[in-house]
Amino acid sequence: MPARIGVYICHCGINIAATVDVEEVVRFAQTLPNVVVARHYTYMCSDPGQALIKQDIEEYKLNRVVVASCSPRMHEPTFRSVVAEKGVNPYQFEMANIREQNSWVHSDVQAATQKAKELVAAAVAKVALLEPLEEREVEITPAALVIGGGIAGLTAALDIAEAGYKVYLVEKEPTVGGRMAQLSRTFPAMEDARHLLAERIKQASSHPNIEILTSSTLREIEGYIGNFKATILRRPRYVRADRCTACGKCAEACVLAGQIPDEFNAGLSRRSAIYLPFAEAYPPVYTVDPQNCLYLKEGKCGEGDTPPCVAACPEGAIDFSQKEEELERKFGVIIVATGFDLFDARLKPELGYGRYPNVITALEFERLASPDGPTGGEIIVNGKKPQSVVFIHCVGSRDKTVGNPYCSRICCMFTAKQALLVKEKLPEAKVTVFYMDVRSFTKGGEEFYDRARGEGVLYRRGSVSEIYRKGDKLIVRADDTLLGRPVEVEADLVVLATGLVPRKETEDVALLLKLARSADGFLAEAHPKLRPVDTASDGIFLAGTCQGPKDIADSVAQARAAASSALMYLIQGKAKVEAVTSKVDPEICSGCGLCEAACAFGALKLDPKRKVMTVNAVLCKGCGACAVACPSKAIQLSHFTPAQTMVMVEALV
Amino acid sequence: MNDFEPKIIAFVCNWCTYAGADLAGTSRIQYPPNVRIVRLMCSGGIDPIYVLKALLQGADGVLIGGCHPGDCHYQSGNFKARRRVAILKKSLERLGLDPDRVWLRWISASEGQLFADTVTEFVKFLKEKGPNPFKTLQAL
Numbered sequence: 182m183p184a185r186i187g188v189y190i191c192h193c194g195i196n197i198a199a200t201v202d203v204e205e206v207v208r209f210a211q212t213l214p215n216v217v218v219a220r221h222y223t224y225m226c227s228d229p230g231q232a233l234i235k236q237d238i239e240e241y242k243l244n245r246v247v248v249a250s251c252s253p254r255m256h257e258p259t260f261r262s263v264v265a266e267k268g269v270n271p272y273q274f275e276m277a278n279i280r281e282q283n284s285w286v287h288s289d290v291q292a293a294t295q296k297a298k299e300l301v302a303a304a305v306a307k308v309a310l311l312e313p314l315e316e317r318e319v320e321i322t323p324a325a326l327v328i329g330g331g332i333a334g335l336t337a338a339l340d341i342a343e344a345g346y347k348v349y350l351v352e353k354e355p356t357v358g359g360r361m362a363q364l365s366r367t368f369p370a371m372e373d374a375r376h377l378l379a380e381r382i383k384q385a386s387s388h389p390n391i392e393i394l395t396s397s398t399l400r401e402i403e404g405y406i407g408n409f410k411a412t413i414l415r416r417p418r419y420v421r422a423d424r425c426t427a428c429g430k431c432a433e434a435c436v437l438a439g440q441i442p443d444e445f446n447a448g449l450s451r452r453s454a455i456y457l458p459f460a461e462a463y464p465p466v467y468t469v470d471p472q473n474c475l476y477l478k479e480g481k482c483g484e485g486d487t488p489p490c491v492a493a494c495p496e497g498a499i500d501f502s503q504k505e506e507e508l509e510r511k512f513g514v515i516i517v518a519t520g521f522d523l524f525d526a527r528l529k530p531e532l533g534y535g536r537y538p539n540v541i542t543a544l545e546f547e548r549l550a551s552p553d554g555p556t557g558g559e560i561i562v563n564g565k566k567p568q569s570v571v572f573i574h575c576v577g578s579r580d581k582t583v584g585n586p587y588c589s590r591i592c593c594m595f596t597a598k599q600a601l602l603v604k605e606k607l608p609e610a611k612v613t614v615f616y617m618d619v620r621s622f623t624k625g626g627e628e629f630y631d632r633a634r635g636e637g638v639l640y641r642r643g644s645v646s647e648i649y650r651k652g653d654k655l656i657v658r659a660d661d662t663l664l665g666r667p668v669e670v671e672a673d674l675v676v677l678a679t680g681l682v683p684r685k686e687t688e689d690v691a692l693l694l695k696l697a698r699s700a701d702g703f704l705a706e707a708h709p710k711l712r713p714v715d716t717a718s719d720g721i722f723l724a725g726t727c728q729g730p731k732d733i734a735d736s737v738a739q740a741r742a743a744a745s746s747a748l749m750y751l752i753q754g755k756a757k758v759e760a761v762t763s764k765v766d767p768e769i770c771s772g773c774g775l776c777e778a779a780c781a782f783g784a785l786k787l788d789p790k791r792k793v794m795t796v797n798a799v800l801c802k803g804c805g806a807c808a809v810a811c812p813s814k815a816i817q818l819s820h821f822t823p824a825q826t827m828v829m830v831e832a833l834v
Numbered sequence: 835m836n837d838f839e840p841k842i843i844a845f846v847c848n849w850c851t852y853a854g855a856d857l858a859g860t861s862r863i864q865y866p867p868n869v870r871i872v873r874l875m876c877s878g879g880i881d882p883i884y885v886l887k888a889l890l891q892g893a894d895g896v897l898i899g900g901c902h903p904g905d906c907h908y909q910s911g912n913f914k915a916r917r918r919v920a921i922l923k924k925s926l927e928r929l930g931l932d933p934d935r936v937w938l939r940w941i942s943a944s945e946g947q948l949f950a951d952t953v954t955e956f957v958k959f960l961k962e963k964g965p966n967p968f969k970t971l972q973a974l
Binding site: 254278280282286287288289293296299300700717781806808809818831834 | 852855859870874884908
């Protein structure tokens with residue numbers, strides 16, 4: 182069928198018409214090949230404007246339409262549905278952007294009119310060659326995978342489970358809980374973090390729709406929105422969950438008892454090679470640390486043939502014959518909640534972390550201040566209660582020298598909280614905070630900062646240049662930028678507000694799921710303002726600090742947003758996938774495989790029988806990288822083919 | 835030569851540079867009307883033959899716009915574009931075309947000002963350079 186094109190030039194009130202001679206553009210459009218009708222109208226997107234197009238489609242038997250108006254990012258969906266209503270394929274529609282990229286950025290009427298004519302000519306040339314495309318629908322497997330069992334992952338899992346869908350929650354560590362389990366209290370309400378978290382863990386672990394897989398990592402993920410399949414590697418605990426009562430006799434009997442740095446207490450205490458990470462850990466089952474266990478490493482432990490832990494267990498729960506398992510799970514959507522790492526304070530050697538035992542990180546302070554911590558919640562360093570405590574902001578944040586130009590967002594507030602905890606536990610202690618700026622993110626944050634100052638915490642604006650030892654004290658040297666001179670403050674304890682950095686496994690997760698990362702290394706959202714929990718991959722959502730530093734409240738908010746976004750697909754049971762995909766002409770394809778290597782999404786596979794490339798239209802994201810790689814143009818991106826692009830260039834030059 | 839108005843064809847990706855050009859519009863940042871934008875989905879989908887076509891047709895300059903390294907909507911398309919443009923520029927020289935007439939720039943969706951500045955700078959550069967000699971060849 183020959184192309185019958187209608188062209189519509191929009192005034193956009195005076196937005197376009199004041200700079201572009203729309204009548205002149207219409208007269209020009211009428212001379213273009215295949216154009217049957219060309220008109221201009223005040224607002225093409227308005228109801229009468231749309232009616233004009235629909236009427237012409239019927240009257241002139243149009244099979245293609247061009248609208249020259251605003252950006253296609255604005256109204257392409259509007260006009261696509263207008264033409265579709267009258268039986269024109271929505272992909273045989275093209276827009277010429279004569280507002281954002283013409284009338285709004287130029288003032289010379291003659292030049293802008295000429296530019297508009299050329300843009301219309303290019304759109305007309307392209308639309309004549311556009312092929313009809315169909316949007317495809319895929320079914321959604323009614324289950325979700327949540328990666329990471331911290332507060333974000335647990336929250337997202339619970340919301341989806343509550344809506345009636347199955348959730349597989351995969352956690353790398355032997356217990357869920359994540360970083361929040363290590364915190365003392367939360368800002369600004371000073372609630373017990375452990376208590377808040379324990380509630381969530383209890384709800385998630387007892388929910389019939391949630392399967393929690395701890396000590397587990399993803400080995401492989403294949404598929405696409407609606408139809409993902411994961412291979413999950415579950416490491417053995419060497420303790421039978423059905424028998425362990427978490428009595429702890431095994432840990433007491435372990436020959437390495439009290440020798441292994443306890444990661445839960447940030448290394449401030451020591452544990453056995455068989456241990457329970459913390460009291461509320463889920464599952465409440467002891468686990469053997471294979472990196473340290475002598476029996477696993479050397480095949481022998483203790484005097485006799487039976488390792489002491491096995492002998493001590495009254496339930497016979499310890500089972501060294503357990504093996505690594507590979508599990509397979511199928512699901513329709515994925516929520517990534519892999520969390521963060523703490524900045525390594527050793528990278529700021531001038532602050533003396535690792536050299537002076539009384540320079541500690543904020544996380545170590547959290548453990549000291551926690552009732553279940555190594556000191557039972559008492560702030561004791563080197564066996565003494567400190568009389569002077571100095572907090573230092575922005576350690577590893579807003580610091581280009583360590584490659585972290587971003588703000589970690591939570592340190593100002595957790596430092597205010599920690600300063601208040603010192604004041605609460607050691608009312609006589611002098612507390613000084615060195616800061617660059619105080620950024621009181623979070624609701625009630627500014628009031629909380631005021632409270633800290635009101636309770637006698639001294640805030641000094643300035644960056645710390647050095648910490649050195651003088652007798653049994655530390656001297657913190659800084660430039661006080663308000664006084665305009667260097668100052669020295671004596672301290673018994675220095676707490677570094679270490680910033681948040683992307684978890685070291687972020688790169689693996691990004692590669693496995695084909696997710697993009699932003700410049701700071703955190704996982705990238707699809708749009709910073711409008712799609713903050715989506716990723717560029719359909720059906721994969723982000724929750725919590727894997728996307729960037731945030732506090733518990735924001736992590737929970739994002740987790741719930743990710744869960745509702747995922748639920749939109751689960752509830753509908755189907756999803757539309759990209760209609761603009763690559764297509765192979767099997768007559769021309771030589772099966773060389775160059776396009777397969779150019780595809781970042783694994784959408785291309787060689788058909789070994791026919792020796793031609795095949796496109797998985799659901800995996801194809803429509804970028805067109807394959808088409809450029811093809812030496813014979815056998816694979817092309819529909820809607821953006823070389824022919825369609827070349828005619829545009831001809832019209833524009 | 836003072837009244838010479840160069841013609842620039844811009845091949846830009848949908849997600850960053852096209853959106854950046856739209857932002858220049860919504861922010862009403864003025865720049866010379868010498869550029870014509872062709873929207874593609876990704877800078878990695880810009881075939882070097884498009885650039886050749888534009889230059890042989892007589893375009894005075896070709897601007898290729900993509901997302902900043904690491905920000906590609908399709909993960910690595912802009913890296914592919916970077917390599918292809920580097921190789922293309924070498925080939926252009928051998929073909930007797932001026933590789934300086936091809937600019938590759940990373941312009942994000944939030945950089946409307948940068949888009950306008952880039953066009954302004956490119957127009958100035960091309961005015962100094964003079965018309966693409968292929969334009970006269972076409973006329974012959």
